[in-house]
Amino acid sequence: MEDREAAWASAMRAARRGDAVAYARLLDEIAVLLRREARARLRRMGFGEAEAEDVVQETLMALHLKRHTWDEDRPFLPWLRAIARYKSADAGRRLARARRRIAETPVEDLADRLAAPEAARIGLDAGRSVEALPRREREVVSALALEGGSVSAVARRFAIAEAAVRVAFHRGLRRLARMSEDADVEGRIRRDADRRADR
């Protein structure tokens, strides 16, 4: 424990004086520790590695954003641990709230709502994004999947019927899925072309 304290404190000090390599290495090592603890903690709550990784990233960003609050005359690990604890408590609350909201979702919307963040993420990874959807679908997918609203609230907000909300949501998700398939196909075609060119 003392070795880590000394090593990380001096790495942070070096990082402050401009050593970006030391900083990157320090953040890598911290991430390993954070990941282990986040996975253990979230597993107990019933959440998986994806959520744990989100917490790790949030904590790293907080460490970076609030790095000026570490007093060099004081030990580094308590500072790190305090920030990690704060962020992990925050995340725990947020995840529990999201889970409660899903539990309160009416059954007919549930399958879509559970699939939606993944579908939106697929769309994002494919290089397109929810931005590429036509306006109504984009608004509804954002409001339902990314912001976590309820169908009735979204219907009220856009002054359309709940059925119209569901239709737009289905269409938006299907379009995102198709976009990601197209991207896969495009990628495969490009890779085949490259391979043929090398031959």
Add this chain to the structure above:
Amino acid sequence: MRTDELIDRLAAEGASAESGELDRRLAGAAVARGALSLALVLAFFGLRPDLGSALASGSLLVKLAVALGLATGALGLLRRLVRPGTPPSLWALISIGGALLLVVAPPLGSGQEDAFAVSAARAFDCTMRMALLALAPLVLSLSALRAGAPTHPRLAGAAAGLLSVGLAALGYALWCPYDDAPHVLLAYGGAALAVIALGALAGAQALRW
């Protein structure tokens, strides 16, 4: 985004950080707020008519010492609260405890024994005025605290409330002519409790990061 990509981005931004700036900002803001409270009192209330005799008897000085003790103690607490993982400052706690003990100090006197009802009424007036005076400093304190990373936002907000009411009391003591201990306890105590509670509530919302 994958975590290693995030780390690369953060490292590219660089880790340069000046740790002392936070303290300077807090302290500087406190001084500014003290000056603000003084200016407000002079502008709206003026000085107390018995300034000379109050100074002579020491009662004004006691009031000022109490206010100063609370304010500097609160500032000491805040300097730690705003840095994650730092324990509370013993000196800050001593300062606050000492200030509270001073309230029952002899120079303040016990006032008229049968005037408790009157005390309550005028104490309420003083409480309201001091609480109002403390509002602007509280807002400024909270916004200064957002530059830090308070891991206990409610506690930090409460300490900000204590700081604000102490600074308000510093200015207010120059106007309020009642120095007896029951009045000070009621008026200043009431104002302190109200502003601390308000600070805690506001801190829970405003100091999240």
